[in-house]
Structures are given as structure tokens and as C-alpha cells.
Amino acid sequence: MAERQIKIGIAGFGGVGENIAKDIIKQKDIKLEGVADPDEAKRRRAEEIYGIKTYADYRKLCENKEIEIIYNATPNFMHSEVAINGLRSGKHVFSEKPFAITKEEIAAMLKAEKESGRYLQIDFEMRYSLLPKRVKELIDAGEIGEPKNILFNHFCGGQGFEKEKTWRAKIENIGGYYIEEGCHRLDIFRYYMGEDIKEVVAIPAPQLRGPDGWHRAYREPAATLCFFPGEKLANLVTIQHRAVYFAPPGMENELGHEYNVSVVGSDGSLYVNFWKGTILLMDFSGPGGKTCLKRMESYPGLDLNILHHNSCGFFRDFVYRMRDGKPPFFSAFDSWKTMASVFACEESFKKGGERVKVDYTLPQV
Numbered sequence: 001m002a003e004r005q006i007k008i009g010i011a012g013f014g015g016v017g018e019n020i021a022k023d024i025i026k027q028k029d030i031k032l033e034g035v036a037d038p039d040e041a042k043r044r045r046a047e048e049i050y051g052i053k054t055y056a057d058y059r060k061l062c063e064n065k066e067i068e069i070i071y072n073a074t075p076n077f078m079h080s081e082v083a084i085n086g087l088r089s090g091k092h093v094f095s096e097k098p099f100a101i102t103k104e105e106i107a108a109m110l111k112a113e114k115e116s117g118r119y120l121q122i123d124f125e126m127r128y129s130l131l132p133k134r135v136k137e138l139i140d141a142g143e144i145g146e147p148k149n150i151l152f153n154h155f156c157g158g159q160g161f162e163k164e165k166t167w168r169a170k171i172e173n174i175g176g177y178y179i180e181e182g183c184h185r186l187d188i189f190r191y192y193m194g195e196d197i198k199e200v201v202a203i204p205a206p207q208l209r210g211p212d213g214w215h216r217a218y219r220e221p222a223a224t225l226c227f228f229p230g231e232k233l234a235n236l237v238t239i240q241h242r243a244v245y246f247a248p249p250g251m252e253n254e255l256g257h258e259y260n261v262s263v264v265g266s267d268g269s270l271y272v273n274f275w276k277g278t279i280l281l282m283d284f285s286g287p288g289g290k291t292c293l294k295r296m297e298s299y300p301g302l303d304l305n306i307l308h309h310n311s312c313g314f315f316r317d318f319v320y321r322m323r324d325g326k327p328p329f330f331s332a333f334d335s336w337k338t339m340a341s342v343f344a345c346e347e348s349f350k351k352g353g354e355r356v357k358v359d360y361t362l363p364q365v
């Protein structure tokens with residue numbers, strides 16, 4: 001028997017919104033009922049190229065009774081308002097990262113989720129993407145024993161935001177480096193360790209600050225240390241080599257980031273090269289306990305979006321879960337715990353790398 005078709009709406013028809021729309025249009029069991037964007041040119045694009053019904057005001061999209069799920073692809077500073085409105089209109093909401101810019105906004109979103117009886121899912125899509133998910137499976141299967149130490153090298157691209165005339169040109173619209181970008185990596189640290197972060201140290205690299213002080217600030221952190229219970233440690237190293245400037249046209253987003261990750265456990269370790277699509281698994285069976293290659297897993301020829309940036313697949317997963325009455329892949333409350341660590345990093349970063357305790361207290365709203 002054919003499954004029931006589920007209708008969705010997209011708020012924000014920019015880079016992310018259009019990418020999702022292109023994917024949804026190809027699906028038989030999901031219908032894109034409408035998009036909302038205050039930008040007239042974006043609305044015209046949605047209508048003329050894709051034949052989608054549009055709204056200038058996202059609240060009208062939320063009023064559409066046919067729509068069951070809203071994809072919130074608006075700028076960071078709008079996430080909270082749009083998500084709360086969607087939930088209160090009786091929709092499930094899939095909301096882009098970051099969760100929101102402040103703790104108060106997040107507390108209000110979680111409250112709206114609880115009161116509405118609908119689900120809120122934050123797009124920390126790395127957890128769902130092929131390589132990071134495979135690493136989690138390997139850890140859970142005991143391949144490296146208990147994870148103790150993570151090193152995440154992030155070669156950060158970015159699109160030269162300082163030159164953009166969009167909302168991203170103002171740091172207050174983004175929230176900060178950790179809120180905008182570091183949140184993905186801290187989420188992966190928590191996912192792999194299976195525990196919450198206790199304390200952080202976020203060390204800035206002030207030599208990369210732009211002449212007017214702010215514009216590169218959200219990409220400038222050099223090193224971030226996340227302390228877990230039991231002296232377990234995760235390190236994030238951020239280097240700006242700006243691969244994006246050398247990327248072929250149309251591939252700036254895919255090539256704008258490059259990662260490699262090592263996870264060392266009590267019985268072995270693994271190394272993931274995201275760009276090559278390979279995972280090396282090691283144990284300590286060499287002479288004198290030396291590290292030895294156990295095997296390599298390779299995922300050649302796959303789109304980088306599938307390997308580590310699969311928002312489209314993650315959104316479809318959410319849609320089917322909602323249709324089938326199942327809970328989301330992970331809860332919004334869990335994503336709040338990642339954001340609590342993110343806010344601690346922002347604080348440490350501002351204090352020049354002071355050690356900061358993560359505060360998991362949600363403000364009263």
C-alpha cells in the first residue's frame with residue numbers, strides 16, 4: 001500500500017532552503033506545499049523555476065492547514081521566532097543549526113515544543129551523514145574500546161563573508177564562531193563520547209582578526225579543548241586555508257570545509273579522512289603494544305553531501321518519522337546540551353582562553 005503523502009513548507013528560500021526544495025520536489029511521498037521569504041527575487045525564483053506557491057510572511061505559511069512540517073532555513077537570528085510560530089501552529093519543525101543565538105531563545109523554543117506536543121529537530125546533520133554515523137557505529141560496536149580522546153582538524157573554508165552584503169556580514173546576526181560553526185563539531189564530540197562536556201577552553205588566534213576587528217572573528221579560533229568526565233578530552237583545531245577560493249564554481253560549499261578526525265580509545269583508534277571518504281581502524285597489537293592497522297573502510301565516489309553534510313537525507317528521515325508517529329533521530333533537548341557547551345566556548349573565547357564550566361541551566365522563560 002502506498003504511504004500517505006506528507007506536506008511540508010520551507011521558511012527561508014536561500015542557499016539551504018533551495019537545496020532542500022530541489023530534493024523534496026523529486027520525492028513522491030513528500031509534497032512541497034509552499035515557501036516563505038520576504039525577498040521578492042527569491043520568491044520569484046521559487047515560483048518561476050520550481051512552480052512553488054510562495055508567501056512573503058512566514059506566518060502565512062504556518063497558517064496553511066495542509067502543511068504538517070516546517071523546514072526552518074531562515075537566518076540564525078530568526079530561528080527562534082519562526083520555530084516557535086511553527087510549533088504553536090501545530091506543525092513539527094525541522095530547524096537549521098545553530099539552535100538559536102541565545103539561551104533564552106532556546107529555552108522558549110523547548111517550551112513551545114513541550115506545550116505544542118509537536119517535535120522540534122535541530123539540523124546537526126553530521127550525526128546522520130554517512131561517515132560520522134559509521135564512526136559512531138564502530139565506537140558502539142566496541143572496535144576501539146572506550147573512546148578517550150578526539151582530535152578534529154577543521155580546515156575552514158567559508159565564502160569570504162566579510163565581503164558579503166547579506167545578514168552574515170554582521171556578527172550579531174550569526175552569534176559568534178561557535179554558535180555558527182563550532183556547534184557541529186561540539187555536537188560530534190558529545191555524540192562520540194556518549195557524555196556531556198564538563199569544561200571548555202577556547203583559544204583564539206587574534207592574528208587573524210580583520211582590520212576592523214570583527215569580520216573574521218567568527219572563524220578565527222585556533223584551538224578548542226572540551227573536557228569530559230574521567231579526564232577524556234576532545235580537541236578541535238581550526239585552520240583557515242580557505243580552500244573555497246580555489247574551488248570550481250558551484251562547488252564552493254562542498255569544498256569550503258575539509259575535515260579529518262582521530263578517535264583514540266582504550267583498545268584501539270580510528271582515523272577518518274572526510275574528503276577521501278576513508279576510515280582507518282587501528283588496534284594496539286603491534287610489538288610492545290604499538291598501533292597496528294586492522295582494516296580500512298572506503299566509500300569512494302560518493303557525494304561529499306552524503307558523506308558528511310546530508311541535510312536532505314536527514315530531513316527526509318525526520319519527515320518519515322513524523323508521518324509514522326515515531327520520535328526524531330535525537331531530541332531538541334539533546335541539542336540544547338551541545339549549545340550549552342557552545343555558549344561556554346563563546347565565553348572562554350571572549351576571555352582569551354580561560355577554562356569555563358559548562359552551565360546546563362536553562363533560563364526561565
Ligand SMILES: NC(=O)c1ccc[n+]([C@@H]2O[C@H](COP(=O)([O-])OP(=O)(O)OC[C@H]3O[C@@H](n4cnc5c(N)ncnc54)[C@H](O)[C@@H]3O)[C@@H](O)[C@H]2O)c1
Pocket residue numbers: 011012013014015016017036037038039042057058073074075076078096097098123124125166167180309311
Ligand atoms: N546544517 C548546515 O550545515 C548548514 C549549512 C548552511 C547553512 N545553515 C544554516 O541555514 C540557515 C540559512 O542559511 P543560508 O545559507 O541558506 O542563508 P541564506 O542567506 O542563503 O538564506 C536565508 C534566507 O532566509 C530569508 N529570510 C530572512 N528573513 C526571513 C523571514 N523572516 N522569513 C522567511 N525567510 C527569511 C532570506 O531572505 C534568505 O533568502 C542559517 O541559519 C545557517 O546557519 C546550516
